[in-house]
Amino acid sequence: MMVNIRVNGKQYKKDIEPRLLLVNFLRDELNLTGTHIGCDTSNCGACTVLMDGKSVKSCTVLAMQANNHEITTIEHEDPELNAIKDAYVEEQGLQCGFCTPGMIMETFYLLKDAGNKDVDDDYIKKKLSGNLCRCTGYRSIIDSIKKANEKIREKEEIHVSR
Amino acid sequence: MYPDKFQYFTPGDIASLEELLDKYRDDSKILAGGQSIIPLLKMRFTSIPNIIDISNIKGLNFIELNDDLEIGPMARTAEVAASNIVAMNCPLLFDAAGKVADPQVRNMGTVGGDICEADPRNDMPAVMLALNADFEITNSSGKRTVNSTEFFKDAYTTALDSNDILTKISIKNIGYHGKYFKFTTMASDFALFAVAINMKLNSDETVKDIGIGLTNVSSTAVKANEVEAYLKGKKIDEKISEEAFSKLLNMIELDDDYNGTKEEKQKILKKIFVNGLKEVYGDSK
Structure with missing residues (x-):
């Protein structure tokens, strides 16, 4: 079809x-x-x-x-998505990297979906319940998401490129 | 993993949907969000020759407050969990919709699909039983309304005939207080068991009306009729809750499995049930 x-x-x-x-x-x-x-x-x-x-x-x-x-998808060149990729690199939000495309896409969604809500630990943990990571223990992923939120709000310069 | 081969249809209106269902009957199945049926197809637990996707039919995705709270079969679980109308009129459904699986599944899955699939581990059947919801069912020969208490027959089995379509969920018990208490071993997993409580009080703080539904304690969701009848007209305290729980135990089947022994499960369920009653009763005051 x-x-x-x-x-x-x-x-x-x-x-x-x-x-x-x-x-x-x-x-x-x-x-x-x-x-x-x-x-x-x-x-x-x-x-x-x-x-x-x-x-x-x-x-x-x-x-x-x-x-x-x-x-x-993760390949998209959206500036906000690239800011998230930057944040994951800076905060080492990955080890083996297998779950990372999914984590980053869910981060992209949860930051957009937050609206006026605080992007705090509680919110992130709830929204990330559908993504598993077997390496990091999630702490560095949560830090990456918070950093990404700051970057997007402050419209920081983006370094990631293909 | 790939599902077995199937033909895929996307009817644009109810009439062509009815025509397809009449033609293929048992060899067909409606696909709403697909979050229950696609995993089953992929694991080849089931094989359905004709899949009919209803997402292109206009007018099936609505959340409206008329006399009742009305929800369309294509309303995504995430939309219900974010709806102000639902939050203000039906806190139980609002709470439960936000606890279904994980955000990705809620974005795709529908409340209607959750009900029609009738997996005993699904959350919505117990919620609908606690709410005493009515389902409007349509097929080529007309419409009828089935109450939730007569809808769930067995695991994956409902009052729906093979050419029936769930076209509306109506909830008349609105303005209640309610919550969904879900116990899982993993955040996004099915409930090990869950309790849905919907409650309204008289001015003297006795229970005017109460609905209790349970997930995953039998081959289908359970409505705790005897417990509801027992609690009506009473003020809820610790002693009454424990008595209610002993009545509840007669209505459910817990077995030993890899999640724990029957005794352990009973202990946890008791805690959830007693604390849940206390919490919803407190909110209702």
Whole structure:
């Protein structure tokens, strides 16, 4: 079946099998391998991407469900997303790095979704409950998210590039 | 992991949805958010030849306050958990929706799908039982309303026929106080068990009306009828709560498993139940 999916600002039209999962569409059809497959059972969140600005687990979404929707992945060059990547580097919010694409995409969502709420430990922990990290113990990830929040608010200069 | 092969349909209105369901009946299933059914398909626990995605049908995603609080089958769990209308009129549903799985699953999953899937570990069935909700069910021959107490038959089994569509969730017990007490071993996991409590008091602080639903203590969500009847007209204190819990134990099945022994589980459930009653009673005053 034909799908029309906008990924990172670029429109893709592909003929796919209905059972193709969004994560496989991104990795195998578009070669966007930044999005990782972790548990493949919608537990770990490594495959988190944004669909119309909201975080979803792309291993549990059919590519067909994303038809005519907009997907944002870790490869996107959004300045705020890049500020988050910077913060993860500076605060060492990763060790092996496998969960990191999902962590960063969920961070992108939780910072946007915070509105007037304080981005404190409590808020971050609640919002990060769908992402697993087996290395860091989460402390450095929480610090990275707080740093990212500051960077975005203060519109700090961004260093990360592809 | 890939699901088995299936045909995929995206009807644009209810009439074409009804037509597809009439055509494929047992060989089809409605897909709302897919957060329960896609994992089952991927693990090949089930295989469904015709998947019908209802997300393109307009008018199924609503949260409205008319005489009742009305929720559409495509209202995402995250939308319910962020809705002011729900927060002000139905704190139990508001609280429970925010405790379903994790943020990503809530963004995609729907309250309606949670109900229709009727996994005994799902949160919404117990909440709907505590709220005494009504479900409007539509098929090609018309509409009917089924109360939540008659809806959940068994694990993954509901009063829905293979060509039925859940088109509206109506909650008339609004303006109550309520909370959902969920016990999990991992933040984003299914509940080991959970208690939904919805309560309204008389002016003399006795219980006017109470709804209690339990998740994952039987093959389907449980409505604690006897406990509700016992608590009505009473002021809740420690002694009454413990008596209520002993009545509750007759209505549920806890077994030994890798999460703990029956005794251990009973101990935790008792704590959650007694503290929960106390908390909601305190909020209601």
